[in-house]
Amino acid sequence: MKRAFFVTGTDTDAGKTVIAAGLLAAARRRGLSTAAGKPVASGCTRTPHGLRNxxxxxxxxxxxxELAYEMINPVALEPAIAPHIAAREVGIELTVSALAAPMRTLLARQADLTLIEGAGGWRVPLNEHESxxxxxxxxxxxxxxxxxxxxGAISHARLTLxxxxxxxxRVAGWVANVIEGDTARLAENLDTLKHWLGLDRDHAMGRAPCLGVVPRLADPEPERVxxxxxIDELMDWA
Structure with missing residues (x-):
């Protein structure tokens, strides 16, 4: 069964890419085909092949x-700032429809698991009218x-959900990515997140299962993550 999801985070540097790459690696372990998209990325570096993030x-x-870089990241912006500001500075207009078109092409490849990663948190603007x-x-x-x-993760997580x-x-699942390993009462904080994010909510959205708790890793390579x-919850998602 083919599955596709949008990956977002509670904030910038929440670890979206670390977790997305880990989920893709977990799928590859099963012999599944994988694809990924990063529709817009700022903070790109100039290379002989063009801007790369x-x-x-x-x-x-x-x-x-394997996929060509341009299929994964169709809009690459050099300034390491909010995407809508970076785009304005280089004369590019970001719109939902412009980003959706290449992502639909990516989804049409019908990989067993496709992940499309956002930028920053949930409410990142694209222009004056769209996010x-x-x-x-x-x-x-x-x-x-x-x-x-x-x-601060508990409030950020609840508000984002x-x-x-x-x-x-619908939220297919969530991952706790430990950014600060010395967080006071870490176990209690994780228990609180599991309680509030896993509640059956009144508006028929169901529960959001925890897909894993990733500790702070010195070397967060996808295979380790x-x-x-x-990924059972994702591959069984209906």
Whole structure:
């Protein structure tokens, strides 16, 4: 069964790419085909092959069969700032429809697992009228939420989950990515996240299962991250 999801985070640096690459690696372990998209990325570096983004390159390495960089990251922006500001500075207009078109081409490849990663948090603007959170709605994708576990994570996670569901989208699962390993009462914080994010909510959206808890790793390579993730909930998603 083919599965596709939009990956978002509670904030910038929550670890979206680390977790997305880990999920793709876990799928490849099963012999599944994988594909990934990073529709817009700022903070790109000039190379002989054009602008390249480290997150998009990390996703590219986990795609089987291999995909051209431009298919994964169609809009690459050099300034390391919010995408809508970076785009304006270089004379590019970001719109939901412009980003959706190449992502539909990617989805049409029908990989066993396709992940499309957002930028920053859920409410990142694209222009004066649209936000990136409208892209998964346009593509009819359920969402995987990456919670960057550090001080303040509980409120950020609950607010993000509520915003996703208020936008009419379902959360297929969430991952606790421990950003600050010395977080006070880490176990208690994780228990609280599991309680509040896993509740059966009154508005018929169902529960959001935890797909894994990834500890702070000195070397968060996808194969190591995959050891802490369970993709059964994603591959069985209906």
């Amino acid at each position: 480290t997150d998009a390159l990390a996703l590219q390495r986990e795609c089987r069969p 990136l959170c409208e892209l998964p709605h346009a593509l009819a994708l359920p969402v995987v939420l990456v919670v960057g576990v550090r001080l 509520e915003a996703i569901e208020r936008d009419g989208l 995959a050891d802490y993730l369970d």
